[in-house]
Amino acid sequence: MEMIIVSGFLGAGKTSVILSLAHYLARGAGDADPKRTGPRVALVENEIGDVAYDESLLAQSGFYVKNMLSGCICCTLNADLITTLRDIAERIGPAYVVFEPTGLAFPGRIVASVREFVGALNSARIIAVLDVERFDALLKVSPQLVSAQLADADAILINKADMASADALRDIASMVKSINARAICFETVATDGIPDAVWEEIFQDA
Amino acid sequence: MHKHDHDHDHAQAGLYAEDGVIPAVYSETRRSSFAPATTGAALAGRLADVIDDVAAFIQERGGFIGHIKLHARDLAVDSEAALWLSSTGRNVSCRACGGWNEREVSEAEIGFTAIALAVEETELASFAHRFVFGDADAEAHS
Numbered sequence: 294m295e296m297i298i299v300s301g302f303l304g305a306g307k308t309s310v311i312l313s314l315a316h317y318l319a320r321g322a323g324d325a326d327p328k329r330t331g332p333r334v335a336l337v338e339n340e341i342g343d344v345a346y347d348e349s350l351l352a353q354s355g356f357y358v359k360n361m362l363s364g365c366i367c368c369t370l371n372a373d374l375i376t377t378l379r380d381i382a383e384r385i386g387p388a389y390v391v392f393e394p395t396g397l398a399f400p401g402r403i404v405a406s407v408r409e410f411v412g413a414l415n416s417a418r419i420i421a422v423l424d425v426e427r428f429d430a431l432l433k434v435s436p437q438l439v440s441a442q443l444a445d446a447d448a449i450l451i452n453k454a455d456m457a458s459a460d461a462l463r464d465i466a467s468m469v470k471s472i473n474a475r476a477i478c479f480e481t482v483a484t485d486g487i488p489d490a491v492w493e494e495i496f497q498d499a
Numbered sequence: 500m501h502k503h504d505h506d507h508d509h510a511q512a513g514l515y516a517e518d519g520v521i522p523a524v525y526s527e528t529r530r531s532s533f534a535p536a537t538t539g540a541a542l543a544g545r546l547a548d549v550i551d552d553v554a555a556f557i558q559e560r561g562g563f564i565g566h567i568k569l570h571a572r573d574l575a576v577d578s579e580a581a582l583w584l585s586s587t588g589r590n591v592s593c594r595a596c597g598g599w600n601e602r603e604v605s606e607a608e609i610g611f612t613a614i615a616l617a618v619e620e621t622e623l624a625s626f627a628h629r630f631v632f633g634d635a636d637a638e639a640h641s
Contacts, residue, residue, distance in 0.1 A: 304565065341524055396614075
């Protein structure tokens with residue numbers, strides 16, 4: 294089972310990215326064993342509050358979704374996540390599990406934590422989603438979190454790219470590279486769908 | 500609403516949230532009745548206006564919107580119609596399924612979550628509750 298964490302601040306477009314990614318993986322693409330039988334992808338959501346907004350949206354598209362409503366972000370659900378991942382591995386055994394943490398999560402710390410405790414995990418990679426409209430403001434409001442979300446990523450989607458000028462996108466890409474030169478970056482408009490070529494490059498790069 | 504007694508172990512706190520940043524969270528789900536019934540499209544428009552009002556409330560106080568999300572589900576027996584609205588303070592994005600826009604909705608379950616930085620949680624909760632649910636015909640659901 295391979296784990297993909299789709300991180301990014303609140304409102305960056307993570308759920309739209311996951312919808313596109315889940316459809317791509319469910320079609321049999323990606324780099325896990327293509328001969329595998331059974332469900333290829335399971336989704337795990339961690340939402341702040343009492344409302345299963347993202348879960349209902351993703352489930353409506355026909356995917357298996359497990360939600361861990363946190364209610365409170367100051368003491369969230371690491372143990373629950375580990376239990377959930379073990380349970381999914383045993384009961385469903387998907388090729389991929391895609392986890393959407395809250396927009397306030399440090400994905401690198403989550404990876405370190407689950408790698409230690411989930412034996413069924415073959416790999417874990419992080420795809421960060423960045424909102425071009427709010428990038429400058431977010432760096433002022435929450436610099437430590439936003440920088441960490443980018444620094445820990447294997448791939449970065451510069452999302453809502455249709456809302457920024459070419460110059461602004463170039464500046465953002467430069468800033469992103471200064472935070473994480475290792476990650477591959479793409480400009481996306483996730484609500485319009487993400488081209489398979491982007492996913493192919495991300496999974497090829499793993 | 501952020502209901503939490505904080506009587507358990509906080510060992511996992513380092514996984515989440517900027518050091519020293521405690522967001523304000525208001526989250527509540529209720530059933531609402533509409534008499535006479537309203538079309539899903541009209542209700543979506545009214546709920547989008549409510550989201551704009553909550554966004555303006557946060558921004559006028561110098562707060563920063565994490566996100567505002569609203570999920571509505573038609574409670575008619577034969578209906579699978581649902582609505583999803585979300586905003587980070589500019590546009591309200593809208594998704595619907597099950598023929599939501601065309602349906603006559605007489606009762607819906609409405610779930611609302613607003614997360615913001617640099618505003619008082621109690622103030623946010625009080626304002627959002629009043630604007631989203633009002634007081635008249637809402638029946639506590641959760």
